[in-house]
Amino acid sequence: MNCRDFERALADVLNGQTASDPEAASAHLRACPACQARTQKVARLDEYLRRSFAPTPPGLPHRIKAAMGDLGRNLEHAPERVRAASHRRVEALFARTPWAAIRRLWHSRSRAALAGLAAAALVAVTIILSLPGTTPPDVAEREDLDRKIAELARREKALREREDRDRAQELERLERQRKELEARRMELQKPPTPEPKIEGAPPLPTPRPEEPRPVPPEEPKPAPREEPARPPAIPAPKETLPAIAELEDVSGAVFVTSRGERKPVQGKVPLVAGDALEIVGSPGLATVRFKDSTWLQLWGDGALQDVVDEPKGKRLSVTRGSVTAQVAKQPAGRPLVVATPQGEARVQGTFLRLAVDAEPKGATVLEVEEGRVELKRASDGRFLNVAEGQFAVMAPGIDLVARPMVQADKKKPREFAPEVDPKKVDEAVKKGIGFLKNAIGSGRLKDMTGPNGSIRMHELMLLTFLHAGVPETDPDFQQLFKTMIETELRATYDVALQAVILEEMHRVKYQWRIAQCAQFLVDNQAKNGQWSYGDPTPAAKGMPTGDARPEVASGPARKGAAKFDPSLPVNQREKPKVVKRLTVRKTLEGGSHGDPSNSQYAALGLRACHDAGIVFPLEVIQLAEKSWRAGQEKDGGWRYGGDPGSTGSMTAGAVGSLTILQYIQNRPWMKDEAVTSGLDWMAKNFTVTQNPGRRGLAPGKTGAYYFYYLYALERVGEFTPTETIGNHKWYAEGAKALLACQEPTGGSWQCVCDEGTSDVWDTCFAILFLRRATRPLIDVESLDRFKKR
């Protein structure tokens, strides 16, 4: 080989191809200083190109951190992968010839490690010696075969990806080899007593004909007359291990390890016996659906493994993370067993939630919504029955007893501010509602269109009605609601508010529609992370409706559960617990950019969707956050495109949006510099009689978007949460100003400014402020003990 040939070989390596004679090439490289120098340069160039062009996968640092466990806590409790990384080193050593390994260790000066290794070897030898021939030969062979099968499957896959010229031949050869081994493996698998041969999937306990089977399409059966004496054809690889469940609703970094091969998954994937599932980082979600309609949903940073569905029953291990499961009735005596490091839960048919710590000294927490679950603690083998409406904890030092789930305290009506007379507020709100109902009566609904003719007022009015205590049986309410829920999702403002309304009304019953809203919002996010007015997205239209998602539509009907009481004011009702999380993924590219007004409503919508159990792609949230950060002015505020400088309405909107986006990512927002500097701007420019910074302000004028600003201010107060901004009591001052400027006879509010505005919009905003309509971000969370861990 000469330098020229070597150059060719090096190019192949960099191109991701196989060089024709790698041995000769590497020998040449070791001997040729000129080629060494050139290799260095070429490798540097490649690095430069990769670094300049190749995009780092979004969220990579985040996933690394997640994979390493919560660095703020204990790394000793870091997930498997971290420990595996250190073990792999040792494993790799063992995989080589022992002498090479020892030599390498010696040279790497890890003599202590070598001593350790020697000791380990000694122990291993002792153990082997003390077990007189216990390893049955076929176990060893089975393991060996498994290893070889996995290796061949991997090589096949690699080849398929590479698509070399001789790929077809090579593929065939590998496939043949693997099938031979698999046939041998199947023989070993067989129990000693011969069983009737089952073709395809094992019989299902309760087959559901309407459910599409996730099994790969069956090969056409050979006609019986064709060589009946021939042994049955060796089934294709996937059919040798039939699919026992399907993975669906996948979001985030989800990995499935199937037969030793770990790969990221998206969309629906069949699972075979023994598969493992891992979600790296939060938020992430994956649902395992068995064939009898039993489903388990794993979310956050979680892992489960050894999924099996055998005649003995279904079984799987949750090694960490939180699980919600709805388990169909299992055959008597064959419960679904969920193993955890602390013990196991045996489930006959129920609706439950389970939260699992990875380390055995941690805890498994179980909540049973429906049915009954038997727990078995690993440390002492004790059993416990946990009945409907109870929860139990398996952890060292904690008594294994079932306790009733504590219901959240019924919320007392809040006292807003001692300075404000609640009676006066009630009166003003009543008058305002009267004005709005008049507006509906006089046909003004039709006129309420936005800049591009697509925004309607139904949603803002409905939200106002909800918080003003207009009953849901009210004919105006019903008319608005019907229009809202039956028409196509068209505009960002409407859709975001619709999600807020539905989440407030009944987030489980309307989860299907909230998911459509989420799809709309995700698909309409512009490339820079903002939102504009929005366009309908086909993906939302194609999503299942309430009738098609019975498991979503019907919340758990646990006896004694706090009754959902529609007669209570909407922010005093106890929220129904989310049954099942749903995922949305981006199907459309939005425009190039949006605006901070649509974007702040989109953030409100995202928050409602999140609380209703919708899981977004992390990128959407991160991109939105990035765009808000990028839009911050030097003085700490935000502005709309045409404004000369920061304005109150945009700054309050931005601060509210950032807190939401942090909250969705489970991060504390009070330390966020953008939030604190935004709050500083608001404190410095605080006023409740004008929209600060808005152009065209003059004495006696409120400036455009004044009421819109007050509602944004209210959101900041509730989200952060704070009663004071700077040294101003925002609610007391704001309410006082609002009570003073209501139109005394008609009951409306309206901006005093040069720009045309709608008294209907403004009245809605004023009422939302007076009612403090926004739910604090921690409020909903605390009702759901597993959501935040």
Added chain:
Amino acid sequence: MTDDVGAVRAGDREAFGRLIDRHAAVVYAYTRTWVATEAEAEEVTQDTFAEAYLSLSRFREGEDFGAWLRGICRNLIRNRLRSRRRGHEAVLVEAVLEVELPAPLPTLPLEPLSTCVKGLDESSRRVVDGFYRRSLSLASLAREMGKTVVAVGTILHRARHRLRECLKRNGLEEFA
């Protein structure tokens, strides 16, 4: 940079998060050259940081943290190649990794690169864009462009050569 390492040693684990933020992209880009898929590159990157954390006690004060990480990363790549590729395919990559410079490439300006890429012919630009930016394999690029894998490989090889010459001319000494 090393302050953060000190902080991690003193028990501040957040500091390690900062190190991850700072170095993840560089490690990933380096890894991506030597392993076949993005998923694999990501896995190796994750393992690099895990490994780094576990052996932080071996990091010596004053050493370049980037170079140290790169050493770990290189070992992981090598182990992976050995266990996956079995035998002869891995030898060449290993030999290349052996002679490679230990320190990561310093951050270089982007302007010369964009100038040089603009100077390439249309199909070379497409191949460079597909291979490096869109992270496509040669096979899929070939399919996309209706050419054979060998042809695309040759275009890429030549494009690299031309880029190197051009970058040299534009004053990037690293490639001289």
